Amino acid sequence: MRIVFAGTPAVAIPSLEAVAARHEVVAVVTREDAPLGRKRVLTPSPVAEAAERLGLPVVKANRLGEDVTARIAALRPDLGVVVAYGGLVREPLLSLPRLGWVNLHFSLLPRWRGAAPVQRAVIAGDTETGAAVFHLVPELDAGDVYAELRRPIGQDETAGELLGALADEGATLLADTVDALSAGTAAATPQTGEVTLAPKLALDDARLDLTEPAERVYARLRGVTPEPGAFVLLEGERFKVLAARRTDDEEPLPPGAVELRGKRVLAGTGTAPLELVTVQPAGRRAMPAADWMRGIASSAATASTAGSTGVVFA
Template identity: 75%
Template sequence: MRLVFAGTPAVALPSLRALAARHDIAAVITREDAPLGRKRVLTPSPVAGAAQELGFPTIKANRLGDEVTERVAALAPDLGVIVAYGGLVREPLLSLPRLGWINLHFSLLPRWRGAAPVQHAVIAGDAETGAVVFQLVPALDAGDVFSELQRPIGPDETAGEVLEALSLSGADLLAGTVDALADGTAVARPQAGVPTLAPKLVLDDAHLDFTRPADEVYARLRGVTPEPGAFALLDGERFKIAEARRAPAADGALPPGSIGLHDRRVLVGTGTTPLELVTVQPAGKRAMAAADWWRGAAGEAVLS
């Protein structure tokens, strides 16, 4: 089939490559170049880079408005496919392709509709997640589902690790669904269950509250890793926590937020049992092993 593909981050790349091997990509839509790094250099999205490498015409737009609609209309696509583009598809663009648009979404809809489904699943302590391919409709992530896969969330997996795995298995799911749409065998079912929402995470979502139970703190830390990145405040400045893990129950207790050393492990207290800090980044410094930071820290340290 003749496809228009919309996506932006690296998690969309496996899907783009899988579809490119089996169908005609008329154009790729991605968000505009964005400033990255300390020098804020304008940088193409990962999908833009892949589209250039593959030789596909690229439409860069942060909003799918009239100009994008006109350009897509001129391509006469059979189907629009969207994977983590970062914007909404509205009418008349939504109905423009012969078969409309489908979306690869990284959750088991209707659980976790929205921009950050994997992150919210990990934060909530869900035992499993997955991916679905569904028909786009005007309401947020509410369309009928063509296909689905499920996978467990490991007890120590971060959102980034889960999302990377789902981007690979989801690409196969998506390609199979497009094949079924092409030969007329695809069948969609209505979503069943109570919807939950997964809005985009902001920096405040990554601020750890050490008065909460250890499992809850650890789940939030994993859910905001790598983005926006877990942190607490140390002497009023942001103290990033890139990696932590559960500590053995035998390590005893520490007051919430208090840091101590036990058997050469740097521990931080929570509302229940401590967590072990593995990799940290104090304000204005590089990321380092928590033990190295602790050796150079003067006096008592309390995270808030």
């Protein structure tokens, strides 16, 4: 079939490659180049770079308006495919391809409709998730489902790790669905069950509340890793927690109190402490938590602060 593919981040690349290996991708729609890094250099999206590598024509647009619709109409596509494009497909573009549009979504619909399904699933403590290929309709992530896959969420798996796995597994699911649509054998079923929403994460979603039980703190940390990145406040500034581990054999600490026990840096929560593995103090590079702790142990600036090490997170 003649396919228009819309996607932007790296997680969409496996799907683009899988679909392009089986069908004719007549255009790849992706968001416009964005300024990245400290020097704010305009940089193509990961999907744009992948499309160039595959020799596919690219349409860069942050909004699928009249101009983009006209360009796509001229290509006479049989099907539109969306994987994390970052914008809405509205009429008349929605009905333009002969078979409409399908979307690969990284959740078991109707649970976690929205922009951050993997992150929200991990934060909520879900033990299972998956991916679904559904027929795109005007209502958010509400179309009938053609196919889905299920997988457990690992106890220590971060959102980034889980999303990477689903991107690879979902690419095959998507390509198989496109094949079935081409053959006329695809069948979709309505979504059933409770609808939950997964809005895009804000910075406040990444702040750890150390008064909560350890399992909830750890779930949130994993759910916001690598983006936007978990943090606490230390002396009013953001202190990033890049990696941590659960502890089952340590005595409790007051919520927010930090202690060096042997070679382990522990932070108190509402229940058991968490072991800090990798941290990034404000204005500094990422480092092992033990190195950071040793570096402040003799600091007079923190010697008078309450807590067994002189450090308390807020």
